[in-house]
Structures are given as C-alpha cells and as structure tokens.
Amino acid sequence: EIVMTQSPATLSVSPGERATLSCRASQSVSGNLAWYQQKAGQAPRLLIHDASTRATGIPARFSGSGSGTEFTLTISSLQSEDFVVYYCQQYYSGYTFGQGTKLEIK
Amino acid sequence: EVQLVESGGGVVQPGGSLRLSCEASGFTFSDHYMDWVRQAPGKGLEWVGRIRNKVNSYITEYAASVKGRFTISRDDSKNSLSLQMNSLKTEDTAVYYCVRVSTTVSKRYFDFWGRGTLVTVSS
Numbered sequence: 001e002i003v004m005t006q007s008p009a010t011l012s013v014s015p016g017e018r019a020t021l022s023c024r025a026s027q028s029v030s031g032n033l034a035w036y037q038q039k040a041g042q043a044p045r046l047l048i049h050d051a052s053t054r055a056t057g058i059p060a061r062f063s064g065s066g067s068g069t070e071f072t073l074t075i076s077s078l079q080s081e082d083f084v085v086y087y088c089q090q091y092y093s094g095y096t097f098g099q100g101t102k103l104e105i106k
Numbered sequence: 107e108v109q110l111v112e113s114g115g116g117v118v119q120p121g122g123s124l125r126l127s128c129e130a131s132g133f134t135f136s137d138h139y140m141d142w143v144r145q146a147p148g149k150g151l152e153w154v155g156r157i158r159n160k161v162n163s164y165i166t167e168y169a170a171s172v173k174g175r176f177t178i179s180r181d182d183s184k185n186s187l188s189l190q191m192n193s194l195k196t197e198d199t200a201v202y203y204c205v206r207v208s209t210t211v212s213k214r215y216f217d218f219w220g221r222g223t224l225v226t227v228s229s
Contacts, residue, residue: 034215036151043203043219044151050213087151091215095141095153 002026002090006098012106013078021073021101023088028068032092035064035073038100039084047086048073075103108132110204110220117226122194126223128187128204136160136182139207139214142189144200145222152200156207157187172198194227201225 003026013019023033031051036044046055048064051071061076075082083105088098114126128140139162142154155168157178166178177190187204204220 032213032215036216043221044216045219046215046217049208049215049217055217089151089215091213095214095216097151097153099150 002029002093002096004088004090004096004098006086006088006101008101009099010102010104012104014106015078015080017078019075019078019082019103021075021086021103023066023071023073023098025069025071025090029090029092031067032090033064033066033071034089034091035062036087036089037084038087039081044087078103080105108206108218110206110218112202112204112220112223115202115223115225117228118194119229120194120196120227122227123190123192124194124225126189126191126202126204126225128189128220130185130187130204130206133206135185137209140178140180140187141205141207141216142178142187143203143205143216143219144198145203146197146200149200154189154202191225194225196227199225199227 005024007022033051035048038044052064063074065072083103085100085102087100109131111129118124139158141156155178158165175193179188201222201224203222205216206218207214208217
C-alpha cells in the first residue's frame with residue numbers, strides 16, 4: 001500500500017498571506033494526486049486533480065505542483081474560509097489519503 | 107446540480123448488519139464508477155470500495171479491512187448505490203460518504219462527495 005504523509009499536521013498562517021502544504025508518497029504516484037478541502041461537519045470537496053489541475057469552480061488562489069513522490073498545495077492570499085482541513089490522495093495504485101493538514105489562523 | 111444523498115445510517119450492535127443507500131441526481135449516473143469512503147470520528151479518510159460502470163462489467167473492489175464483509179451494488183435504472191455491511195465491528199464506526207469517481211480513463215479521482223451518513227457500531 002502506498003502511504004501518504006502530509007506535513008505539517010497544523011499550519012498557522014495569517015489571513016492574506018500564503019500557505020504551503022506538503023504531501024509525500026512512499027513510492028512514486030506519477031501525477032496521480034488530488035487535494036481535497038474539508039470544512040467542519042461537511043463532506044470533502046475536490047480542489048486539485050492530476051497534481052496541478054484545478055477542479056471546476058475552484059478559485060485561482062489554489063494551486064498544486066509536484067510529481068513522483070513530492071507534492072505541494074499552495075494557497076495564496078488566504079481568505080477566512082480557507083482555514084480548514086486539507087487532504088492529499090493518490091490514485092496511482094489503490095486509493096490512499098494523507099492524514100490531513102489543519103490550516104489555522106495565526 | 108449534482109447531488110448525492112446517503113441514507114440508512116444508525117446504531118447497530120457488533121456483529122450486526124446495516125444497508126446504506128445513496129440516491130444520485132444531476133448527472134448521468136450510469137457513466138460513472140461509484141465509491142464509498144469513510145471517516146471515523148475525528149480521523150482521516152479511508153477508501154472502502156468501488157463499483158465500476160456497466161461498460162466495465164460492474165466490477166467491484168474493496169479495501170482489505172472490509173473485504174468479505176461489505177458488498178457494493180448499484181441500480182442504474184434508479185440512479186442508486188448501496189453498501190451492504192455485515193459482521194460489523196466497532197472499528198467500522200464512521201461517517202460513510204457516497205462518492206462519484208471521475209470518468210477520465212486511468213485518472214479515477216473523486217470528483218463529488220455526498221454529505222455522508224453516520225454508522226455507529228456499539229453494544
């Protein structure tokens with residue numbers, strides 16, 4: 001099973017600043033990587049697929065990069081609604097998620 | 107508007123059974139693979155299983171943790187998905203999400219999620 005590791009577990013950033021979230025795969029997943037956003041009490045929402053393609057309706061301040069085993073989700077100019085939990089997921093071999101990064105207000 | 111609405115959750119004793127349903131609307135259900143993903147209270151996300159579409163013979167796949175106990179089925183005529191859960195364990199306690207899978211061949215990410223239904227396994 002491919003293990004996905006997200007860092008940090010919690011990230012403190014001020015509104016209006018940039019946040020950089022990391023995700024590492026235990027083996028190469030090529031570009032088969034998605035990012036999801038989950039607000040409290042809600043279902044996850046697809047943000048990014050294929051490592052860097054924004055899903056429909058996702059604001060341009062969300063961007064993804066990386067390939068192989070190292071991936072990054074960048075959120076530029078943080079808005080209040082962005083301070084929630086983010087998960088990465090690989091779909092190269094099976095379907096496994098990272099443990100999540102909680103983005104909190106500094 | 108795409109909608110996935112789960113139902114059937116509740117409290118069940120260890121060893122018991124429960125059947126979850128998911129009603130889909132706003133898209134061509136029969137075109138998509140459909141999955142179940144679960145989230146234990148305060149924990150992360152765990153893929154449970156998948157059913158492919160008719161073109162791909164309705165093939166099912168399951169996580170090792172539920173294989174042999176859970177069964178996924180679908181009825182394309184009713185735009186519905188089901189998850190039959192047998193021999194339930196306390197560790198199956200979670201919110202269960204019905205999830206639509208993208209139609210891109212070899213790029214099967216989860217492009218829409220239902221709101222989920224809570225299953226609690228407890229004596």
